[in-house]
Amino acid sequence: MASAGTESQAISLLYVDDEPALLEMSKKYLEHSGTFAVTIASSAKDGIRELVENPFDAIISDYEMPDMNGIEFLQYLRAEGNTIPFLIFTGRGREEVVIEALNNGVDFYIQKGGDPRSQFAELINKIHYAVSRRRSEEALRVSEERYRFITDNVADNIWMFDMEFNLTYASPSGEIMRGFTAEEDLAQSLEEKMTPASCERVVRRFQEELAISAAGTADPKRVILFETEEYCKDGSTIWVENSVRCLRDYNGESAGVIGVSRDITWRKQAEDALRQSEERYRSLAENSPVGIVTCDCEGTIDYVNLKMLEILGSPGIEETRNINILTFPPLEDTGLTNILKRVIETGVQENYMPVKYLSKWGKTIFFRGYISPFSRDGSVFGAQIIVDEITESGK
Numbered sequence: 001m002a003s004a005g006t007e008s009q010a011i012s013l014l015y016v017d018d019e020p021a022l023l024e025m026s027k028k029y030l031e032h033s034g035t036f037a038v039t040i041a042s043s044a045k046d047g048i049r050e051l052v053e054n055p056f057d058a059i060i061s062d063y064e065m066p067d068m069n070g071i072e073f074l075q076y077l078r079a080e081g082n083t084i085p086f087l088i089f090t091g092r093g094r095e096e097v098v099i100e101a102l103n104n105g106v107d108f109y110i111q112k113g114g115d116p117r118s119q120f121a122e123l124i125n126k127i128h129y130a131v132s133r134r135r136s137e138e139a140l141r142v143s144e145e146r147y148r149f150i151t152d153n154v155a156d157n158i159w160m161f162d163m164e165f166n167l168t169y170a171s172p173s174g175e176i177m178r179g180f181t182a183e184e185d186l187a188q189s190l191e192e193k194m195t196p197a198s199c200e201r202v203v204r205r206f207q208e209e210l211a212i213s214a215a216g217t218a219d220p221k222r223v224i225l226f227e228t229e230e231y232c233k234d235g236s237t238i239w240v241e242n243s244v245r246c247l248r249d250y251n252g253e254s255a256g257v258i259g260v261s262r263d264i265t266w267r268k269q270a271e272d273a274l275r276q277s278e279e280r281y282r283s284l285a286e287n288s289p290v291g292i293v294t295c296d297c298e299g300t301i302d303y304v305n306l307k308m309l310e311i312l313g314s315p316g317i318e319e320t321r322n323i324n325i326l327t328f329p330p331l332e333d334t335g336l337t338n339i340l341k342r343v344i345e346t347g348v349q350e351n352y353m354p355v356k357y358l359s360k361w362g363k364t365i366f367f368r369g370y371i372s373p374f375s376r377d378g379s380v381f382g383a384q385i386i387v388d389e390i391t392e393s394g395k
Contacts (some may be wrong), residue, residue, distance in 0.1 A: 010037045011131050015074065015080045016047040016060040026060075029120050036127070036148070044068035057131045058107075059124070063097060071097070073284075074104050085130035088125060091151070099361070122166060140264060157261040158242075159168050160247065163254065165190045165203075177240070179233030195237065198228040206257075208279050213246065213254060219250070221245065227264070232323035239268040291367075291387035296343050297380065299326030299337075309387050313363030323360065330358065335367060345369045354390055 006230045013036050017023050020042060027038040033192050039054065041047040043065060050056075059077075063070040069086045077084065088101050091112040101109050108126040112119065127171040161167055170185040180188070191199055202391045205226055224244045228235050244259040285292050291308030295301050301321045322330075331337050334355045349372045358364050367387045374382040 010171055011035055011057045011127065013038045013058055013127070014041065014050055014054075014056045015039070016041045016044060016065070016070075018042055018065040019062070026120075029116075030124070033124060035124070044070070044073035044076075047073065051077075051082070057134075058085040058087065058127055060087050060089050060127070063088050063101075069263075071101055071104055071106075074101070074106055079160055083134075085127075085134050087123070087126055087130065089319045098365040100287060110389065157183075158259070159261065160256060161260045169255065172336050174261075177232075177238065177261070178387075184233075192231070194228050194230045198230065201226070202228060209246070210254065220248065237264050238265045240264065261376070284395045286360060292388070293325070293372070293385045293387070294382060295325050295340075295385070299324045299340070301325065302382070308387060311365055311367065311387060312359040315360040315361065330360070336371075336385075339369075340385070343373050343383055344380050347373045347375055 010101065010285050013030065015023060015026060015030075015038050017026070017040075020099075023040045023042065027040055029039050031034045032272045033259050036056050039050055041050050045067060046057070047061070053208070061073055065073075069145050070077070070090065074086050074088075083105075083110055085107045086105070087108045087110060088106055089110050089112060098109050107130040110119075110123055110126060120332070123288060141185040158169070158171040159174070160169040166331070167186050167188070170182045172182050175181050177186070185193075190202065193199075194202070205224070209224060213220065221244065221249060226244070228240050228242060228244055230240050231237055240261045241264045242259050243262050244257050246254050247258050249255045249258040285305045288305060288307055291311045292303070292305040293301055294303040301323065304317055308314075309317065312320065325331055325340060326337055328337075333350060338357075339352050342348075349370070352369045354366055354368050356364065356366050367389050370386040370388075372384045372386075373380045374384065
């Protein structure tokens with residue numbers, strides 16, 4: 001059985017001609033080159049039967065044959081959707097026959113006659129060219145189908161813009177994000193896709209990147225990250241994170257951009273909620289009637305509120321942050337340092353009894369302390385110390 005060859009295999013040919021002697025001679029000549037495996041058929045109908053049973057890389061056919069001539073054979077194959085390379089090798093050279101063959105999709109039309117060596121050399125060159133072109137087209141088609149499958153089925157939205165901000169491709173997954181079909185997405189302008197602030201930011205960033213590219217000061221393959229707020233079909237907006245890189249032509253010039261977009265609305269909402277929570281906590285801490293200090297596991301102070309400065313008689317935040325809670329001797333003397341170490345090691349809150357303390361700035365105070373660990377996923381990363389100033393009697 002014949003088999004359609006790859007680049008490293010012999011090219012499988014179906015040779016159709018109603019002259020048996022020419023068929024056998026041509027088969028031997030072509031196979032002698034070591035490049036071809038030739039199957040012969042004495043009519044187009046026999047050739048069609050061979051095609052049903054075996055795959056081939058190309059067909060060589062005579063023009064004038066009984067029952068079905070070479071062009072009718074070609075027409076039959078093309079009507080069936082068969083795009084196999086087809087070469088007509090014939091003694092007939094009338095202009096109208098050549099034109100008809102070309103109009104029906106023949107790859108090459110080669111006239112028999114003259115020096116056999118030159119004639120077959122031309123035929124072999126044309127076969128190689130036609131098969132190579134077909135294989136390249138097929139490889140491109142497979143590659144395009146593979147990438148089309150990936151882009152059409154990926155969860156993130158993949159898109160391409162030209163240099164005029166016209167969307168030239170949008171993956172179907174974009175409908176999940178914004179509710180617009182790919183066709184609707186392609187019809188929208190940049191202003192219709194995103195809020196004015198985001199649109200302005202995108203245009204400005206695009207112009208900045210073009211200037212950088214023109215100056216030749218950046219990696220041409222760099223990936224740019226930015227966020228945009230985009231409109232959905234239901235009238236709402238979502239936040240989108242975009243990973244973008246430049247598309248370049250054969251001369252290395254900018255030809256557009258390709259990007260991958262991901263809905264990060266949930267992340268933005270979480271960030272907003274965290275920021276609001278932090279703002280509320282900071283407001284409570286700043287206005288708290290008790291002193292509050294937070295530190296990391298090494299005893300470095302990362303936050304101190306105004307009440308704590310007042311309790312200590314400290315001149316300012318930075319001066320207070322210069323104290324390391326785990327190594328400052330006066331604090332070690334009060335026992336606070338040992339309790340803090342224990343809380344960090346065990347992850348368990350502890351309180352300590354009222355103590356008398358002389359601050360670094362000469363103020364004597366009496367206070368109670370409450371130390372709580374900061375932890376994430378079971379791992380302690382710091383602690384909070386609440387200091388409640390009391391009278392010498394403990395009230």
